[in-house]
Amino acid sequence: MKRIAFLLVAVAAVAGVVAFTAPPSGHADEEAAPIFGVKIPSGYRDWRLISVAREEGNLNDLRAILGNDVAIKASREGKLPYPDGTIIARLAWSYDPLEESEKAFGRLQSFVAGPPKNGVQFMVKDSRKYASTGGWGFAQFNDGKPADEAMHNTCFPCHGAAKARDLVFARYAP
């Protein structure tokens, strides 16, 4: 009985810490994405930066690639393959002109992140669980809801273009 009481206190303490540190955008209780069963990792918006990117064309966005501690260490050291436990998050926002910059420079040349766009994506490394897809589980969430199965079937083939880099497009930006 004492042991149960201790466990409950310990669990409550851990839950408290998680609730305190989790940013508004990360909720551990979200629905899992199809095929790979990945959920939105709690607190991902507070992860450190791996790199930034921009998609032109139809996607037309600005992106940040964040990583959990395992991902940051591995990408900073440049060692491949990424170890189990790596989680990489790809956030994206609309590509919006910055009005104040136009005033400062006398022409429009600065673009900044607007509202979220093109969903949030995650790559989760688990070499046994996801052995058939290069050791990676993939997920995309649009407004917090998992994208459909058809969309998730496109992840692994597309990332195959980065096979020489363990399926990860992003390199650590120093």
Next chain:
Amino acid sequence: MKRIAFLLVAVAAVAGVVAFTAPPSGHADEEAAPIFGVKIPSGYRDWRLISVAREEGNLNDLRAILGNDVAIKASREGKLPYPDGTIIARLAWSYDPLEESEKAFGRLQSFVAGPPKNGVQFMVKDSRKYASTGGWGFAQFNDGKPADEAMHNTCFPCHGAAKARDLVFARYAP
């Protein structure tokens, strides 16, 4: 004597922790920038992300705006003015096409951060020390070395375009 030995051990332990956690790009012993006397804040590359941006035209780069804990809290809450102790870092890299993406999409549309470009900039809020420049001290470092005084004279006038947002161009990207 025992106390000195203890202190040495404690200092060594702290130094060890700092050496372990500080990223390669942050050194506390760098030269101070002119006018405002700002040094490169130790560990800034590990700060959390405020937003991302792109400069077209001659600057032609991809950017990340990171903040220390005070900056993250303030920018997330959207409260103005930023409190004393806020430090905002602007990193930038060259705008490089991503070859692997061209293979995946069949056309060139993805651009990623290449080598560092256009220096690293900092804004430090100290409403008393920097009262004559809106409460902000500004600094730019190129390859770890402070830019010259003429360059630092351009910071405050240019950021004046964002006067309604306490001289900060970046908004928190959710």
